Amino acid sequence: MDFVLLFVFLAATGALSGLIAGLLGIGGGVVLVPALYYVFEFLGYESDRLMQVCVATSGGTIIFNSARSVLMHHRRDAVDWSVLKRWGPAISLGALAGVVGAASLRSANLSVIFGVIGMVIGLYMLISRPHWKLSDTMPGRVLASAYGLVIGFFSAMMGIGGGSFGVPAMTLYGMPVQKAVATSSGFGLLISVPSFAGFLIAGWGLPGLPPYTIGFVNLPALVVIVAISMTTVSLGVRLAHYLPAAMLKRIFAVFISLLALNMLTKGLVALSM
Incomplete structure (x- = not known):
């Protein structure tokens, strides 16, 4: 019975993560990380x-989710490939650094770090307005590389797609949110491939x-x-x-x-024990 419940729970989680990956361009990790944690805790x-x-x-x-998502967005001509080419190398490098950080820190510390940053991002997205822009053009190669390192590092560290940080960054430079979501699905692929290999080794x-x-x-x-979310x-x-x-x-x-609230709460409780 425990196995059946586990399968049903994972299948439901996979279905929701796939939906979110396509809808928000964030790879589904927004659901999977806390869900998997609860599953393993339930199993003891x-x-x-x-x-x-x-x-x-x-x-x-x-x-898998990001690869399928970016392909489907590309068919709708919604992916900005020039941004992926400019930001991509730094994103992948940042992802590898994020694996090193995740492997060396306590889980509670990771939760608090992400919780604080995630709440700031969530608040910004709730209160931001279309006229809030740093520029009407995307940043040059140097600044794009800096953004890429940050996006890759924190996304890999927390097991989420690049949209969590990439969508706010791109919309600040005038990119429409639908196009930012589509492009960020490519960020997820650039982050997940090197970080997956890194976590296998670490x-x-x-x-x-x-x-x-x-x-x-x-x-x-x-x-x-993967079987369900696809x-x-x-x-x-x-x-x-x-x-x-x-x-x-x-x-x-x-x-x-x-x-972010879930991660922050868990981290603070663990650190206080």
């Missing part, structure tokens, strides 16, 4: 590296992790979630192109804020 696994398993497994699913041979975990990646959870990404992409921009921004802000 306690480890100082449990959060790393959740982050790494979430990152693995983002490879957690190799560590004791006390859930069964069938290679490195920090739990294979059963990865397979179930079927719902297309629905999210279609919704992203039909919902009004203001509504899409509010949806994005609510999800980021909820995740």
Whole structure:
């Protein structure tokens, strides 16, 4: 019965993560990281590296969700490939640095860091207005590289797609939110591939992790979630192109804020014990 419940829970989580990946361009990690943590806690696994398993497994699913999402957005001519080319190398480099950070810090510290930053991003998306811009043109290569390093680092560290940080950054430079969401799905692919490889290496041979975990990646959870989420990404992409921009921004802000509050609360409770 526990196995059946686990499968149903992971399948439901995968379906929702795929929908969010297509809708918001954030790879579904906004749902997966806390959901996986609750699943492993329910099964009785306690480890100082449990959060790393959740982050790494979430990152693995983002490879598939982001690839499908960016392809479907591209078919609608919504992806800005020039931005991906300019920001991409720094994003991937930042992702590798994020893996090193995630592997070396306590789970509670990771939760607090993301919680604070996530709440700031969520608040910005809720209260920002279209006329809030730093420029009407995208930044040059040097500044784009700086943004890419930051986006890759924090996204890989928390097992989420690049849209959590990339969408606000791009909209500040005048990019429409739908186009920013579509382009950020490409960020997720640039982040998840190097970080997935990094987490496989960083957690190799560590004791006390859930069964069938290679490195920090739990294979059963990865397979179930990917199999289900791939079927719902297309629905999210279609919704992203039909919902009004203001509504899409509010949806994005609510999800980021909820995740950030959850992570912040967990981190502060753990640090106080």
